[in-house]
Amino acid sequence: MSSKADAYQDVRKQIAAVIAGETSRTARLATASCLLREMFGERFFWTGFYEVDPAKPTELVVGPYQGTMGCLRIPFGRGVCGAAAATGETQLVEDVHAFPGHIACDSRSNSEIVVPVRDAAGALVAVLDIDSTEFGAFDEVDQAGLEAICGELLTID
Template identity: 45%
Template sequence: MSTPATKQEAYKLLLAQTESLLHGERDWLANLAQFAALVYGAVPDLNWAGFYMTRADAEELVLGPFQGKVACVRIAFSRGVCGACARSQQVQLVEDVHAFPGHIACDAASRSELVLPVVVGGKLRAVFDLDSPLPARFTSDDARGFEAALAVLVEGTDWP
């Protein structure tokens, strides 16, 4: 089990890797795809990592770049953990997805979830979703670490 100090070091490394990965590239699709691949490969105990994108004409998320098994393609803001994040624009840290009202089971192996809003210029553009087969996999330290990495992604990306 990792300690807060080792987790802090891991997120410093993830931050540095994100900065390096994005250096010289500003395309939103390429950057989101690379970030999802980086996180999925670098963070232990994940079975899915990726983005759900907002659409201007609907309160709905649409599948974006990700790593893991096939996923739900569309998620209404009114449903599931990703929808709750989109609706509230607040981090959703769920220790047991099966206890979350309205949870959408895209992968029955998922037990816990962390979803973070991706806000650009005051507007929600996406949510970043992390699933784990372990219960209570994510902590507030994880949320803070991913918030910092996503801030680098947002700043280093040209959004459509």
């Protein structure tokens, strides 16, 4: 049985292979969301992206995702996704109910990891949001794996 780190390496390679040459950001994000959910199954209860809205650059708007209904909009600085957007740093939260200003898009979510996604110029364009029904579902291995994927998602050809 392979390790979780190996699983991230595998899915990273799969994503890179599928999106190679793809110019559509939507297609790239949708592919990553799908393959991550397929790789990690039910542990990834909600897997998707919130994109920075060009018309409202201090708000995130729901993008491609796998899972139950997501929040449509999230202001920068609000909830886990908004915190990641405002700080530009990954948010690893063991218990979302203890997170100040948590937004309960689905009350079944208990832990969350949110990773910033930047374009080739380094501008924040989205965040990858993954929720789990388990408490403490994510750790530093998840963070490293997801940051590697998000670091390449919009920059590789």
